[in-house]
Amino acid sequence: MSDATKGNPERLGANGAAHPDLLYNKICQIDCTDVVTGIAQHSYYLNGSINEDIKQSIEGFTQDDPRRQRVTTGELPNVWKMKKIDSKHSNN
Numbered sequence: 001m002s003d004a005t006k007g008n009p010e011r012l013g014a015n016g017a018a019h020p021d022l023l024y025n026k027i028c029q030i031d032c033t034d035v036v037t038g039i040a041q042h043s044y045y046l047n048g049s050i051n052e053d054i055k056q057s058i059e060g061f062t063q064d065d066p067r068r069q070r071v072t073t074g075e076l077p078n079v080w081k082m083k084k085i086d087s088k089h090s091n092n
Helices: 002-006 047-057
Strands: 028-029 070-072 079-081
Touching: 047 079
Parallel strands: 028 079
Antiparallel strands: 070 079
16 A cells, blocks of 8 residues: 555565565564455554564574464575464464
8 A cells, every 4th residue: 555655665565575685684574464464454463473473582482483373485584474373273
């Protein structure tokens, strides 16, 4: 939406960084599209699994810790995708 209204194609937007391979090695890009829906996903941080992932980062979990609800995309070591959790089996 912002690309169309503000004409700023270099922003993160829906697809993340244009060149994640050029990001500083401590910066990870996490695709949350399977978890957050709607026309404007600015409230992604209110989602329980995303909130938990942010908390795990603050607590020092490694990026590939199996307790995280994300998987590598295989593209780059700093690009991940949040797993969609079946709400019937989730505690969030």
